[in-house]
Amino acid sequence: MRLRNTESNKWVNIALYIGSMLLMMEWVLPLEQVTDTGGTHLFLIYIVFCFALTLFYLPTWLTPILKLTGLLVFLKFIFYESSFFSILWVGELFTDLQLSIQAVFSQSWVELTPVFRTFLFLVLLWMMSYLLYYWLVVVKRPFSFILITFIYITALDTFTLYEAQFAIVRVFIISALILVLANLHRMMDQENLKVPNPRRMAKFVAPMILVIMVSAAIGYVAPKFEPQWPDPVSFIQAASQDGFGSGSGSGEGLNRVGYGEHDDRLGGGFIMDDTTVFYASADSPEYWKVETKDVYTGHGWVRKDEGEPTTNESGHFPQISNYGENVERNETEAELQFVEPGNLNKLPYLYGTETVEASVEGVSFKYNHMTGELVSLVNGEQELIDDSYFLEAERPDFPRDQMKQVPAKHEENDEIAERYLQLPDDLPERISDLAEEIVEDVEDNRFDYAMAIEDYFDENDFEYATTDVAIPDDDEDYVEQFLFDTQRGYCDNYSTSMVVLLRSLDIPARWAKGFTGGESVFQQDALPDDGGNIFEVQNNNAHSWVEVYFPDVGWVPFEPTVGFNNQADFSTEESSEDSLDEEMEDDPLEQPDDLEQPDVDDQLDDGSGESEEDTALVGSDDSNFSMLYFTAILIGVFLISWLMYRSRNQMVANWKQQKLKRKPSSKNITNSYQFLLKLLAKEGYQFQSGETLREFALKVDQTLGNKQMSQLTHYYERFVYREEDLQSENEQFYQLWRNLTKDILSK
Template sequence: MKLKLEQSNRLVSLALYVGSMFLLMEWVYPLDIITDTGQSHLFIVFIVVMFALSMIHLPFGLISVIKAGILLLFIHHVFFDTAFFSTEWVKLFFEEMVINVQESIQQNWQTLTPVFRTFLFLILLWMLSYLLYYWYVVVKRPLAFIFLTVLYVTVLDTFTVYEANIAIIRVFSLSALLLVLANFHRIVESERLTEPKARQFIKWLAPMILVIGISAAIGYAAPKYEPQWPDPVSFIQSASENGFGSGAGFGGVQRVGYGEHDDRLGGGFQMDNTTVFYATSSAERYWKVETKDVYTGHGWERSSEGERIASETGQFPEISQYGDVVAREESSLDLQMIEPGNLNKVPYIYGTEQVGTTNDQINFEYDLITNELLSLDNGEQTLVEDDYSLEANRPDFPRNAMREVPVSYQEDSGIDESYLQLPDELPDRVSNLAGMIVSEEDQNRYDYAKAIEDYFSEGDYEYATDDVAVPDEDEDYVDQFLFETQRGYCDNFSTSMVVLLRSLDIPARWAKGFTGGDRAFEQDAFPDAGSDVFEVQNNNAHSWVEVYFPDVGWVPFEPTIGFQNQVDVSTGESIDDILDDNQDDALDQPESSEQPDADSQLEEGEEEEGNDSEAAGSNGDSSVSPWIVISISVIIVIIVGLLIYYRDRLVYAWRKQRLKRRANQATITESYQFVMKLLAKKGYPFKSGETLREYAKQADRILDGRSMSELTHYYEQFIYREDSFQSDQSEYYRLWKKVTDLILSK
């Protein structure tokens, strides 16, 4: 069905449709904050383009082809480096779709790649632009979508980090205006009034806009009562299955947060949203605090108290000891401690080389064994309230170099054999499971580690924070989790991965600290940092795995279900290498690491983007210049604008060719109705109760002749009397072309 804009209410319809577009944008704005979606501004551009194309009123088939082409262009811009619609691009895109359709049929939703998720999301936006056209322009019923938008924004404001103070004002103001316009339309329809001209319409609408604006301003600025009921969110969060246990449990329920006692792991915990610190960062990063190396069968201990080094300047290049094959990126960060609680060490990101503070009394030490960064005031370990500053060269770990490392531990690798330690009582089935997991992998350390990292998400394991078992004295913590409960949180997953790796003779250790936290838009710690501030709570306490690769260093891995690796991992190849190997990769795609399956595409995208983007439209190339995006967007808007401006002439040219090639009842009816639409746009619509001949005479007065009456005579003969049209086709075509040219010239 082709939706038609009512000519008698074009201004109202246009205003309603544009308003619905801005309401739809309110659904997209929060995605950057509440999800790991990146480049959401492209979704905004896509919405504008879809809505603009819907207003052109080209034939449904033609407009669908144009929209589909633009959708594919967006997908190509975000994800592909090959030429658009080239043979290589079509092949890659087709393979991507086939793989994801197969995964969808098997209900493997977590393995869907970012390309496919973005493709589905863009189709959803396309469909919404069409549905909103129907709801707002055709039937003029905006209330349902307004209600859903208000509900969506308020729920996000209540249960997520999204601050919707301004969004609520925008939604309220726009919704009130849309309801006013819809009511105006009903009055015009019921009273059979003629829609006012644009200038009169604006004069009528201006007081409404003023009243709505004043009401919104008063509502925003007026004093407000404090909450009258206890906040239910904290309770809901504490009962939800999200978070981390600090590992001090003896079977009882703990409160989540950083803790030093990890010798007895297990047991559930309660959520705690206390803010530990604020940090400036462009993206989420692991905040490392320490590592432990001795697994006891029930938890973690240290083989020694470590080896501390001091630095008067705060420079510790030892923190960032990576091989020459590791690319580095400079980064400066600041931390402001709020309520550190049990935390008495300075959290830092991977690649940190220098730490400082505004307090001259503070000195720093770093432990080479436990990886703890300590701040001391007159020799006493403490965390001051002053800001901490970090200078780092963030590592970009090269996948190809890590794949060259043999699986087994080498004595000359530069690390102690203690990172292979396992308790003598460890059940044999644990090492047997490790061998089974990697049995089909290439024999290199990286692929073995990735196979074990992925194993937990592919099985029947469940992430949970309550009813988590604590092993008895004669039970092993990892064995119980792997073969009996298969239920737990990050301590269970990370400890199990370290043990599985060590059973394969791969050096690994247990790391703990915090995940990157959530973006904080309203905070006093760094008021000038904008959106590049993260709030790290006790809820963000976390543990993960580090694997050693000679000539690379200690590399983090993330086995916990629902969490993503927050360091950068790239192929490690130069542009020249990629170009040289491109042809070989194309021939070897089924087995080559450069053409991964759906699982590896998802994980590699997450690693390389550093967790900046993961949902629909997420894993785009972050190196694309914003000016390119802006230029493409401007070009698209200009093209759409020209199409709207010359819409009638484009449709005229298409109708003319169609009528000339095939003059039948369908094309003649369409051509005559097209003339009526053009006249309606000029202010002379067909009135109810009026005959075609009366309408034609009125049109002839505008056109200064009798062409419309003659055209109507031929049209009536063919439509109503079904006379043969063979001899009069050329005359009808001549008259129709003459009338149309006259109207378009007015």
């Protein structure tokens, strides 16, 4: 095995062989982290030794002798302390090999000695050096080995603790250089071209090296999207424990997103599923309730009893809207059209629903006041029809001031206390201690206690995540693990934890589940005659939240999950008629002092609207990089900065979109609306002096061919100038703003 070739292509072969050696090292580097193998640097030395022997013009018979001698030297250095020239270690070596060979024949694999396993691994490295010589130098076909190397590195990064971000960059650079040289040499052989001397070859290859380095640097420093696929580890765990397609909350492992019957074993991640469950025509995106559960087991939710449902052919159930007389109501209507309900066999409904009807005859309805379940019956069987359902509701406006008058430990009637203050006997004491700590400095009333616990998760760096979510052991409490160990999860983790914390403070609470309001859509076939305000509710919108009991008010929803907003309406006795002064009314674009924000032009010019987190590097430890990598990164940073400057409008839009979704305050709403005006001005839609916002919006709508700008302006005036509390309509404003911004930037 030698690199004896003509002088013209000798240097190409050497470069290919060195590249194969570097790729081979990438196979060995992770072993110390993913196995109990120690001293991996010694294996790297042996790889260099084997590859180096090939680079020298040695006789064919001498090379294997030297490699075998090197193998024995390494075994002696690792396992034996006696002198190299002592016969003792040789005898011990042969004894170990003999015992291990006997274990192989008897298939007693656990009895293989470390010496024998190391011997086999060194022989494997020896053989690989020969195979790589043949693949890369003789036949110039390196792609298969490169592909296998990428698969190996990515598999280790996915299924083990090995962090491969630097390894991927190194493998990419080395592989790209190998492919360039291999294809260049093959092309010259096919065309019978003379390979240039090393100096000219360097001039030819240098631009390719520069392109590869810059590409690698850009790939490394560029902002990364969150994982678009679910964690395969969680998926495999779920497959091995519960099988596939077990539904939401069916046990340990993976929970497919969407509505499911079984919640007795919560935990683990789930797969995002954008299958449409139903379309809804409603005034605004609101939570769709399906059911409640009352018994926390330490691992999930079950029911104390199923209650006695009430059947009504007319579909009139005033007990759904069983709120106190002091709760104001707002009439609203909704229409549902199911598409692919999947495991869902119950009717989602709005808070305050009183009447439900079907668009076809022969459908009756049944409501269970104890479980909150509303179902439709066809010929006496529980079934969802393919036609529409119509809902009439009296949306509640919960009185904040009256709820604050309820003491935190108000004495409840026996039915409420027995069912909705239940906790497991073995609930860890530190959960109750944490609840007391959260409300230590809060006014002693039920509403403020609930708000303090709702805000606790957002204020203490809890992370919303749907993958890599922990699965509690049989002897581990689900809430305790989330609150004190992981602080990472999705709605089930947050809502269950809030219910348990409330109950530990003697506040009645229960677990509710259903769907969030969904996304506004403008083109769909399910409800073609309903015009605007059509919302698509997918399996991704399956959700759980909390309901807290207030005497003389009823069950009030709360939303503890990070990144979600409570869509319930809370009213106060304070006047909401305060508006801006006359000068503000004269100039519709001027803002009050307390709503002042930085000028959008400044953000567009200097790019300050981009969050540092969005452009942070994946890792910060660059000790593994040589000066060449560092230079490549500098070039990449320059190119990225140039690209960021070119796409600054899009980045600022993304930044404002995130702020608007996370915290739809008056300041963020005003800021986002002004940014939209700036974008329109850059596209030629200039706001004229003396022109009202509504006139300007109508002009924009005529050009764009829709009514979105007028609708957005209507919400903006209500939010900012009238200072109305339109928390339930924040999502509608967000959707309109996002769609308009997307349309303008795409032009």
